[in-house]
Amino acid sequence: DTAVSQTPKYLVTQMGNDKSIKCEQNLGHDTMYWYKQDSKKFLKIMFSYNNKELIINETVPNRFSPKSPDKAHLNLHINSLELGDSAVYFCASSLGIGGNEKLFFGSGTQLSVL
Amino acid sequence: SQELEQSPQSLIVQEGKNLTINCTSSKTLYGLYWYKQKYGEGLIFLMMLQKGGEEKSHEKITAKLDEKKQQSSLHITASQPSHAGIYLCGPRPRGREYGNKLVFGAGTILRVKS
Numbered sequence: 001d002t003a004v005s006q007t008p009k010y011l012v013t014q015m016g017n018d019k020s021i022k023c024e025q026n027l028g029h030d031t032m033y034w035y036k037q038d039s040k041k042f043l044k045i046m047f048s049y050n051n052k053e054l055i056i057n058e059t060v061p062n063r064f065s066p067k068s069p070d071k072a073h074l075n076l077h078i079n080s081l082e083l084g085d086s087a088v089y090f091c092a093s094s095l096g097i098g099g100n101e102k103l104f105f106g107s108g109t110q111l112s113v114l
Numbered sequence: 115s116q117e118l119e120q121s122p123q124s125l126i127v128q129e130g131k132n133l134t135i136n137c138t139s140s141k142t143l144y145g146l147y148w149y150k151q152k153y154g155e156g157l158i159f160l161m162m163l164q165k166g167g168e169e170k171s172h173e174k175i176t177a178k179l180d181e182k183k184q185q186s187s188l189h190i191t192a193s194q195p196s197h198a199g200i201y202l203c204g205p206r207p208r209g210r211e212y213g214n215k216l217v218f219g220a221g222t223i224l225r226v227k228s
Contacts, residue, residue, distance in 0.1 A: 004156070040220070041200055041220070041221050041223070042218075042220050042221070043157075043202065043218045043221070044217070045215055045216070045217060048215065056215050090156055090157070092156070092157075100145075100162075100206070102147075102159045102162070103149075103157070103159065103216055104159075105156030105157040105158070106156050107154070107155045107156045108154070108155065108156055
């Protein structure tokens with residue numbers, strides 16, 4: 001069983017569309033994250049949820065809205081997609097937020113906005 | 115904010131050769147994580163270093179944190195094609211108030227030629 005799974009793996013869409021990426025973890029972790037990796041492979045944190053509560057919200061356009069229906073899921077919804085949103089998005093989870101927590105990553109969703 | 119620089123940005127080595135990747139921080143680190151990203155996959159935890167002078171090994175990969183806790187080196191002995199990927203370092207977050215926000219350096223792309 002995949003510990004952190006995200007779908008879809010590839011997403012190709014037109015500018016202006018709205019799309020969602022789903023993430024699920026079966027590790028029993030309390031904390032989940034979304035990271036964005038740009039074309040230069042630079043990985044940046046976007047959001048983090050702990051027990052369904054938003055705890056990290058970096059400077060991300062409000063077109064991006066995370067939703068955590070329960071501890072095991074953290075979905076990312078993107079409105080009015082722009083060309084600059086093209087990137088690989090990674091979901092991750094950790095046991096807690098104690099600063100000593102190892103992150104487990106999903107395999108990524110490659111988003112291409114045309 | 116914590117600034118991390120990794121060097122080199124990319125590296126091509128012949129299979130069987132040793133190599134070193136460096137991670138330098140502008141501030142004293144609370145600790146340091148090393149992760150590896152295989153192409154098209156998520157990040158995999160390699161090791162975490164906390165104490166000045168600490169050294170850890172995992173198979174043929176050894177990482178060390180210097181005494182001042184501002185620089186870490188990751189050394190691979192007798193490189194194999196399976197070592198290819200992107201190596202990222204990230205400072206250990208300082209506890210709960212930071213929400214376990216793990217940020218990463220720009221990464222080092224490693225290619226191993228057979």
